[in-house]
Each structure stands twice: as C-alpha cells, then as structure tokens.
Amino acid sequence: MPDSPAAHRLRAGRYAEANRIYLLTTNTHDREPVFNDVVIGRLVVAQFRAAHDQGFANSLAWVVMPDHFHWLIELQQGSLSELMQKTKSLSTKAVKLTTGRTTSLWQRGFHDRALRRDEDLVKMARYVVANPLRAGLVAKLGDYPLWDAIWV
Numbered sequence: 001m002p003d004s005p006a007a008h009r010l011r012a013g014r015y016a017e018a019n020r021i022y023l024l025t026t027n028t029h030d031r032e033p034v035f036n037d038v039v040i041g042r043l044v045v046a047q048f049r050a051a052h053d054q055g056f057a058n059s060l061a062w063v064v065m066p067d068h069f070h071w072l073i074e075l076q077q078g079s080l081s082e083l084m085q086k087t088k089s090l091s092t093k094a095v096k097l098t099t100g101r102t103t104s105l106w107q108r109g110f111h112d113r114a115l116r117r118d119e120d121l122v123k124m125a126r127y128v129v130a131n132p133l134r135a136g137l138v139a140k141l142g143d144y145p146l147w148d149a150i151w152v
Helices: 005-012 038-053 080-099 122-127
Strands: 022-029 057-064 068-075 111-115 146-151
Touching: 005 122, 022 038, 022 080, 022 122, 038 057, 038 080, 057 080, 068 080, 068 122
Parallel strands: none
Antiparallel strands: 022 068, 022 111, 057 068, 057 146
C-alpha cells in the first residue's frame, strides 16, 4: 500500500474485533513473484498455520499467489496489525534463511475487509482459492499447490 494520505487514513481507522471474520491481503515488495517457487510459498503457509496453532487466528481459507496472498481468518486475539506484522516478519526471516535474500519481501501495510456473519463465507472462501484460476496459473483448482479452505 503506498504511503498516500488515503492509505494513512485506512491504517489510522483500522479496528479489529475478536471473533470477527476478515479477509486480509498483502503484496510482495514491488509485486515481485517470489512465490512462483512453491518451496518459498510454503514458508508463508507455515506462518498461517503457526498463527492458527498459537490461537491468534482461525484460518478459514488462504491462497499464496506469486506476488501476494489472501487470507480469510477469524481473529481470535490481538489486532490485525499485530497478526500481519508477525506473519510478515516471520515469513521474511524464513525466506531470508532459506534463500539468502537480502531485499524486502513485503510491501508496507495490508488491506483488510471485515465480513458480516450473515455474508456467505463459503462464497468468499471460493473467491480466495479461485485466484489461481482467474489469474490463468492453472486450468483447475487442484493443480495449484498453495491454497486451502476448511470447507474443502
């Protein structure tokens, strides 16, 4: 997210509520397709699972695309900013350890969308995991290795 006045207002007005469902999205730095390498993408997946296992968020659906991720969660504790900071920081460390990368991995900031309980969560999860199909990366969902959803 660029450091524009509108981006600043988005961050300043962000409010996180435990047990609320959010769709989180962030991009790699300069939209570099770092996660074309599945092994590197799995390092991000490991952080999604760690956040889930540590009780910060229930992962409902996610996809790691070559240059961004979408993560549908139910926030359990802490703030969205803390969750994303931890996820991005630990995945950066893992990628640097694995690849020797010295440049930034993630863009600054992230986008979040709070979902109402009555919204169709399965439809949102399908939207998340269908990203590789819409991007033309695969012909069928099962061919893409970096996704999951609790309903599938």
